[in-house]
Amino acid sequence: MTRHVVAKARDIAPGSSQIVEVGGREIGVFNVAGDYYALANRCPHAGADLCKGFITGLALSDGPNKYRLERKGEFLRCPFHGWEFEIRTGQSWCDPKSMRVRQFKVDVAPGETLVKGPYVAESFPVKVEEEYIVIDI
Amino acid sequence: MNAPLRAQKASQTLMIVDCDIHPIQRSAKDLYPYLSKAWQEHIESFGAHVRQGMTEQIMWPRMMASGQRADAYPPQGGPPGSDYDLMKRQHLDPNGVEFGMLVALSKGGMEERNQPFARALSSAVNDWQLHDWVERDARLRAGIVVTGEDPEHAVAEIEKRAGDRRFAQVIISPRSSEPIGRRRYWPIFAAAERAGLPIGLHPAAVPGGNPSSGAGWPTYYMQEHHTFTTGSQAAAVSLVMEGVFEQFPKLRIAMIESGFSWAPALGWRMDRIWERMRKETPHIKRPPSEYMREHFWFATQPMEEPENPQDIIQMFDWIGWDHIMFSTDYPHWDFDDPRQVIKVRLTDEQREKIFRANAKALYQLS
Amino acid sequence: MKLPLEGAIDCDVHLSVPNVATLLPYMSDYWSDQLVTRYIDRAGFNLTSYPPRSPLTVRDDWRAAPGRPTGLAALQADVLDPGRLSGAICHTMHGAMALFNEDMGAEFCKAINAWVAKEWLDREPRLRASILVHAQNPALAVEEIERCAADKRFVAVLLPVMGDSPLGRRIYWPIYEACERHGLSLAVHAGSTYRNPPTAAGWPSYQSEDYMLQSSAFENLIVGFLAEGVFQKFPGLKLVCMESGFTWMPTFLWRTSKTWRGVRTEVPWLDRVPAEIIREHVRLTLQPVDAPRDPKILNKIFEQIACDDMIVYSSDYPHGHFDGDNGLPEGLSPELLRKIAIDNPRAAFPRLATVDAPDTKETV
Numbered sequence: 001m002t003r004h005v006v007a008k009a010r011d012i013a014p015g016s017s018q019i020v021e022v023g024g025r026e027i028g029v030f031n032v033a034g035d036y037y038a039l040a041n042r043c044p045h046a047g048a049d050l051c052k053g054f055i056t057g058l059a060l061s062d063g064p065n066k067y068r069l070e071r072k073g074e075f076l077r078c079p080f081h082g083w084e085f086e087i088r089t090g091q092s093w094c095d096p097k098s099m100r101v102r103q104f105k106v107d108v109a110p111g112e113t114l115v116k117g118p119y120v121a122e123s124f125p126v127k128v129e130e131e132y133i134v135i136d137i
Numbered sequence: 138m139n140a141p142l143r144a145q146k147a148s149q150t151l152m153i154v155d156c157d158i159h160p161i162q163r164s165a166k167d168l169y170p171y172l173s174k175a176w177q178e179h180i181e182s183f184g185a186h187v188r189q190g191m192t193e194q195i196m197w198p199r200m201m202a203s204g205q206r207a208d209a210y211p212p213q214g215g216p217p218g219s220d221y222d223l224m225k226r227q228h229l230d231p232n233g234v235e236f237g238m239l240v241a242l243s244k245g246g247m248e249e250r251n252q253p254f255a256r257a258l259s260s261a262v263n264d265w266q267l268h269d270w271v272e273r274d275a276r277l278r279a280g281i282v283v284t285g286e287d288p289e290h291a292v293a294e295i296e297k298r299a300g301d302r303r304f305a306q307v308i309i310s311p312r313s314s315e316p317i318g319r320r321r322y323w324p325i326f327a328a329a330e331r332a333g334l335p336i337g338l339h340p341a342a343v344p345g346g347n348p349s350s351g352a353g354w355p356t357y358y359m360q361e362h363h364t365f366t367t368g369s370q371a372a373a374v375s376l377v378m379e380g381v382f383e384q385f386p387k388l389r390i391a392m393i394e395s396g397f398s399w400a401p402a403l404g405w406r407m408d409r410i411w412e413r414m415r416k417e418t419p420h421i422k423r424p425p426s427e428y429m430r431e432h433f434w435f436a437t438q439p440m441e442e443p444e445n446p447q448d449i450i451q452m453f454d455w456i457g458w459d460h461i462m463f464s465t466d467y468p469h470w471d472f473d474d475p476r477q478v479i480k481v482r483l484t485d486e487q488r489e490k491i492f493r494a495n496a497k498a499l500y501q502l503s
Numbered sequence: 504m505k506l507p508l509e510g511a512i513d514c515d516v517h518l519s520v521p522n523v524a525t526l527l528p529y530m531s532d533y534w535s536d537q538l539v540t541r542y543i544d545r546a547g548f549n550l551t552s553y554p555p556r557s558p559l560t561v562r563d564d565w566r567a568a569p570g571r572p573t574g575l576a577a578l579q580a581d582v583l584d585p586g587r588l589s590g591a592i593c594h595t596m597h598g599a600m601a602l603f604n605e606d607m608g609a610e611f612c613k614a615i616n617a618w619v620a621k622e623w624l625d626r627e628p629r630l631r632a633s634i635l636v637h638a639q640n641p642a643l644a645v646e647e648i649e650r651c652a653a654d655k656r657f658v659a660v661l662l663p664v665m666g667d668s669p670l671g672r673r674i675y676w677p678i679y680e681a682c683e684r685h686g687l688s689l690a691v692h693a694g695s696t697y698r699n700p701p702t703a704a705g706w707p708s709y710q711s712e713d714y715m716l717q718s719s720a721f722e723n724l725i726v727g728f729l730a731e732g733v734f735q736k737f738p739g740l741k742l743v744c745m746e747s748g749f750t751w752m753p754t755f756l757w758r759t760s761k762t763w764r765g766v767r768t769e770v771p772w773l774d775r776v777p778a779e780i781i782r783e784h785v786r787l788t789l790q791p792v793d794a795p796r797d798p799k800i801l802n803k804i805f806e807q808i809a810c811d812d813m814i815v816y817s818s819d820y821p822h823g824h825f826d827g828d829n830g831l832p833e834g835l836s837p838e839l840l841r842k843i844a845i846d847n848p849r850a851a852f853p854r855l856a857t858v859d860a861p862d863t864k865e866t867v
Contacts (some may be wrong), residue, residue, distance in 0.1 A: 045764075047477040052208050061772035064673075064732030079207035080472050082200045082765040094764045094776065200766050315705045316712075349703040350723040351695070351716070352665040356672060359730040359766040360723065366758060367719035368703035375704070378712050398754035405750055405800075406793035407715050413558050413823055414711040441754065442761045444778065448753075448807060471765065 001136050009108050009131040012036070015073045019051050022137055027104055029133055030055070030087045032074055037087050038135050039076070040102035044092070048080040050101060058084070058093065105136040151488070152235040153475050154496035156436040157339070157393050157464035158228070158277070160239050160270050163215035167269065168244065171261035179254060186250045188346035195342045197358040201470040204342075209468035217468035221273055228467045229276060232475055235493065236502045237277045238464075240308055240339050240393060241266055247285040247310045248343035256290045259283055263298060271303045278500065280308035280337050285317075286345075288324040295325070299332035305500040306391060307334050310341035311372035312349070318375030326385045335389040335434070335499055338372055340365045369395030370403050373429060377407065380420035382428045389499060390433050394466060397435035398443075401455035404429050430457055434499050436464035437491070438473040446480045458487055462496040504831045506586050506816075511844035512855060513591040515692075515745050515788045515817035516582060518623060518632075520597055520615060523548065529614035529621075534607065548598030548611075552663070552694035553822075557710060562823030575626055582820045583629055585828050590848075590858035593623060593632040594661050594692060594745065600637065601696040608637030609647060616651050624656045631855065633661035633690045638675065645677045652685040658854035659688040659743065664720045665695035671727030676736065683739045688852045691724060693717040693746040718793070721747040722755050725785060729759065732772040734784045743786045743851050746819055748793035753807030756781060782810040786851040788817035789831075789843060791824040798834020805839065815851050816844045 006020040026041035028051025043050040057072035084093040092099035209217035249255035266279035283291035349364035404426030523544040599611030636644035759777040
């Protein structure tokens, strides 16, 4: 397992995401209300670039004609078929038992600790005063 | 980008024929080079006149990004499917498309009520497919979009294009004003048979004027989506029971974006009812399912996803392995990826048939 | 094959009103006067969906003929006795369903339901019936349900699968509310009042085509019930599709379940995969068996339906789908046959609890 520094933490604001490449693999890094999550940019259903989908909430209902949207920013809707995945767990909302997006371990680390290594910096220099997103693969 | 990595893999493993690709105009202005000044002015002053409550949009708003792949919107604007470079970069190259069958929905098919205008649009869309698409990329094949409700012009348009190998089929919508097997449409079938061209039946999103469910108009897109399947079953029943294949024994029908797994059950059902009712249709000489097996080819998208994945093999067995053709529906939201679409193991021969050989044989692609 | 066991329940038996004059005693003075003076009583009221001379509508050897019993005696001789049935549910698909005058339609329904009770249910304890309602005006339909519901021999409410509007729509919900409240099942039967062309491309030429495409109408019916949330709103409602065929069900389950994953947010009350909801709430009658005669294929279809509760036995008498008394397809397991013939009908129509349970002696 190698630690990859993939982005500056402050470049991914709450509610947003960034697609990064780690060892030839595309990974979406999401900031959900201050917590970071990393998901493979590949829909387990049909192979779409999942992390290019919509970051949104969960449409729920108390019965016909009753609509509400909850948990805004916690779900990802695939840009092809619209299947919904929970960003925190990678689980499909419709098929939680059998369908899940691959997740990666993600940390926020101060530049101070990172400059000491060991890590693989992918694309940019690490500065002591910044915080960085680190993915273990 | 994932695309280059995948492209490499795809070109090493499989070339495909994609039987359903949707090109579209950035705006009606793309058709102006192929329309008279008078029709250009008609577009500016009046626009389309259709059989539904709103113009220039579909009545059941789609789910994802207006029914398109959200990643297929050209960065410089225009609808998905309007930018050749993006289509090439996003689909044709990375997915190993050896031949791509264009299905130019909207503008010129069945939906325009003004018949002189529909005639002009039909010819213009066909010219546009050639000049803006096929001449830019020899992998693409046009489909002759005809005015289904105006068979006289449809025949003229087929005859005008017949012999030009860049046109591989005749495109009509099964959501016609009358069931598609009825005699008013027979001149189209006769012309297609004479020209050696299959008929590509692809449902148009704009209806032919009839409520889509048999019991009136649906409320939700979820329901309207399903009527593509039931509407295609109605088209199959009509073509068979009107005796179209007795009259035109060489006619071949490609069912595109119509589903396919309904076909075996519908064939069985038709056979059982025909046994009891056959005196009503003396022109039907054989069990209806036999006509279906011989005359229909099915494009796979949207791929069926059975609860037991192996049942897809059963479906192909029942329909016939020579009659299944892969399609993606690019750039629409329910796009099927050739690498992902079949979840079970196929033999090399089965794979070759579905992804390439069947379509090449049907459309005489080389 | 013949029914191999005693005590089956035939969920789809058709009654035919001989003529309008039969109904006049059950109508108010006003309507009786209207029908007689306008010569409406001379009209046949045959539905276009069931043309009276079609080989599908009445099997040749079940037609009236010299020496053959008629009415109840025919039903007993043709179906109840040879099948050793413990019960049969009668449905009266009548042309009045298609009338535009909803007051006249409602009066016909009231008269027909009264006629069914007096001329059939009172005379044969094994019979049960559905309540005929005129669906164009749901308020009038509910009135008729309320009038009949106290009579426990009515076990369902009858609607044609194609009417003014898709049946899942909220305008019809008062009917389903009444069904649920009274423990009545909803029997939706093949056929159309032809308020709409039966296909998305208009009017087919042949009666055969209309009949072949009934299954499509049932597909759209169920999708509508799912999308509109009928089963969420009325969790106790049982939908029984009458004369729908069933070989289309496996791919229909797959298709609606796949579609749901992409359109769920449009109908967020649909909180479970459609296949599960359908298997819980929807039942289909056996006849017409729209499968090939190869038992291997038939069993494959049942395996794919993957729900032994779904199919309920029916002969569809006197419609013509099979010869002799071979109302069961070959090759089904005895366990499945027992469910289809006895257990499933009783579960699909809870009011059948008042029908005597059979001694279930297997016979060879």
